[in-house]
Amino acid sequence: MSLDTTRTYVVPDQTAQVARALFPTGTPVMRLYDDLHMVVEDRDFADLFPARGRPAEAPVRLALATLLQFREGLTDRPAADAVRTRIDWKYLLCQELADVGFDHTVLSEFRTRLLAHGAESRLLDATLELARGRGLLKGGGRQRSDSTHVLGAMRTMSRLEVVGETLRRALNALATAAPDWLRACTTPTWVERYGLRASEFRLPKSEAGRRAWAVQTGVDGFTLLALATADGAPPALRDVAALETVRQVWVQNFLVEHGPEGPRVAWRTNDQGPPSGRSIGSPDDAEARYATTGATVWSGYKVQLTETCDEGTPNLITNVETTTAAVSDDATPSTIHAALDARDLLPKTPIADTGFVNAALFVDARERYGVDLIGPTRGDRPxxxxxxxxxxxxxxxxxxxxxxxxxxxxxxxxxxxxxxxxxxxxxxxxxxxxxxxxxxxxxxxxxxxxxxxxxxxxxxEAQHEALRVGRAREQTADFAAEYARRAGVEGTIAQGVRSSRLRRTPYFGHAKTHLAHLMTAAVMNLARLLRWLADEPKAQTRHSAFARLHPLAA
Known part of the structure; x- marks a missing residue:
């Protein structure tokens, strides 16, 4: 599949005439062409395609359709339908009115191509370069960060459901990869136990029965792993990822005890399991993790957004980090600073809440990146x-x-x-x-x-002094004024939640979830650029009617 980088994109006359008749003042989608000139070009994706092969669908159109898809929360099929039927989409994509677009599977292939080539941030980077080229973005200044939880796409399972469903999925994968081998290794009773989806409704109700069921499932899983790794096992089994998931889940949930009568499989008690940062809670998404923050309890991921917050320029998202839910916020500032440094967008003053701040990070930010990290320290507890x-x-x-x-x-x-x-x-x-x-x-x-x-x-010494200085600075009026800027990033998270379902991922796995977050950030940047170019003022913090009665308290 090869790429033609010589294409030019001009809105066809008939498409432009109909679009202007329907939308005399334009739409945000049409303004992406009029004001931002389509954001990207085909040559921006030249390294993702081979030099020879059948012509590929224009990556500019795929990229823009993907951004519009995330802008409107569409799955692939409705997005492909919109390419075929929406006049404002045809206007942006420079299509004739009779152009039927492309099959919906092409959008998935495009995202896969981005991930396979490590180009998942290319569209976000394109929005930043667009802003930089117009003098609306540069390094230095202030940037603020915050995080929010992201619910995984899998259902919540009990430990018994996890082991049962993990084994069932592995058996289905093996039945496709090596059906004859699996038929010889199993019996019809396995179909009775693992043929249907693992569910609490099908599990024994008594404690003794549940424990016996768990032990038998453990024995069956260990048996399957031993047979799959034995000499003479089909080579195709080495590529079955579900077997590795079985191995990890079995280590986390079962013990092999050695006694006078030989080895015996035992069900781990809850206090014998791994920490939440390692525990697999569902075979559907082996990378998602369980976490709690205050009263919020979830399984999935966490996203950290960093955006500019200076006067005189639009607030643009400059970095997106996606971690598992169990990763603490203070594990990410160094990664954020490194990513911003690589983009030449390192701020002079990063602002964050307590979760992103500690003594080691104060020192790291100053000594490695030369930036003055601002945020409230954790208080003395003695x-x-x-x-x-x-x-x-x-x-x-x-x-x-x-x-x-x-x-x-x-x-x-x-x-x-x-x-x-x-x-x-x-x-x-x-x-x-x-x-x-x-x-x-x-x-x-x-x-x-x-x-x-x-x-x-x-x-x-360095951390001790940084902590002392930081705590002293917190008592000043300048700190209060500077830190007050951080609250605006919560509005950015709220915007992402409302417009793009930021707190829910439709995908399994860290890589696809991170790609969705990057696309969401790119769409939000484009919307903000369009508003800025239209001279719309930045939104102000809203107060309730009651709070406005007492402005000093608000």
């Missing part, structure tokens, strides 16, 4: 701070060069030990002498320890 009396770690004088701390009573520390908090975070544990603490008149304000010995834990 009882001395909570009670508003006594001496917290911040009240101790720290001499990093001498590796020594001095308490408020003037006593020096006895030990200085490097350690890891929760196994991952570098900290310094400082302890004071028992004799000094026992005789100290300030002891009740310093420690409740029964050993009468004070110990404090601090971060390494």
């Amino acid at each position: 009882w001395q701070v909570q009670a508003g009396a006594g001496f917290a770690a911040r009240d101790f004088a720290i001499d990093f060069a001498q590796q020594r701390a001095t308490c408020p009573a003037g006593k020096g520390s006895q030990s200085w030990t490097l350690a890891l908090a929760r196994g991952t975070t570098p900290v310094i544990k400082i302890k004071f002498a028992v004799a000094d603490c026992q005789a100290c008149p300030l002891r009740p304000q310093c420690t409740r320890s029964t050993s009468a010995r004070r110990a404090i834990t601090i971060r390494p």
Whole structure:
């Protein structure tokens, strides 16, 4: 399939005449051609197609149809119908009125081609380059980030349903890849157990019956895995991805115990399972994960949006990160900064909420990228701070060069030990002498320890200083004014939720879900560019009728 990059796109006279008659002032879709000149060109996708082969459908038309599809929340078939029947779509795609468009499967093939070539962000990048070319986007300035949950496309399952459905899907995949081999390895009783979709309605009701069912399913799964990896197994089985899912799900849900009577399969208890960041909750989407944030509980993914927020330019989404639901927000700022740096769009002042901020990130942002990360730090939790009396770690004088701390009573520390908090975070544990603490008149304000010995834990020097400066800055009016800008990104998330179902993915898997988020961001950028070029003012924060009665409180 080859690509002709010499095509030119001009709206046919008849198409333009009918479109103008129906829409005298134009539509947002028509303005994509009139004001933004179709956004992309065929040569932007030349590297995705071979030099020889039958002519491919014009990638410009596929790209624009894909953007319109996400703009209106259409699946492939209705989107292909719109290409064939919608006058404003024909206007943008420069089609004759009688042009029948293309089969709906071409849209799926185009998305697959983007993913296969690592070009999933190409349309978002095209919107950013369009804005940059018009002087509406540049590096420096301010950008803000926030995240929201994304519900996976799979149904929620119990653990018993997960193992049953995982084995059923694997058996169906093997029945296609190696039917004769599978027929010889299984019996009709397997059809009774795994022929229908796993459901709580079909599972035993008693606890003993459910446990017996789970153990038998575990035995069958281990047997299938052993046969599939044995010498003489068909080579085609190596390409069956469902078998790897079985292996992972079985490790997470079953134990093989070795006793006097030989190995025995046992069902793991809930506290023996993997952490949520690794646990597979559905074979339909083995990459989706379970998570909770406040009162929100979901299985799926999380999306982080970063956008510009300076006066005098439109607010444009500059980066999109999609992670599993179990990934914390503070794991992504370095990735976001690296992606923005690669686009030459690194801000001078990134603004984010507490979830995206910690001492290590303050240091990383400043030392690696030269940016001033702004956001509220997590508060001190020791009882001395909570009670508003006594001496917290911040009240101790720290001499990093001498590796020594001095308490408020003037006593020096006895030990200085490097350690890891929760196994991952570098900290310094400082302890004071028992004799000094026992005789100290300030002891009740310093420690409740029964050993009468004070110990404090601090971060390494750069992080300790960054945290101190950050907490001091939070108390200033300048910080409050700067941080107030962050709230606008919540409006961007709300826009994505309303217009493009940002919190629900129609796809299975991380890659396709991320592609959908990138398309959504590209569509939102185009809408914002069109509004900016039409001199529409930015939306202002809305207040309820009651809140407007007391403007100072609002």
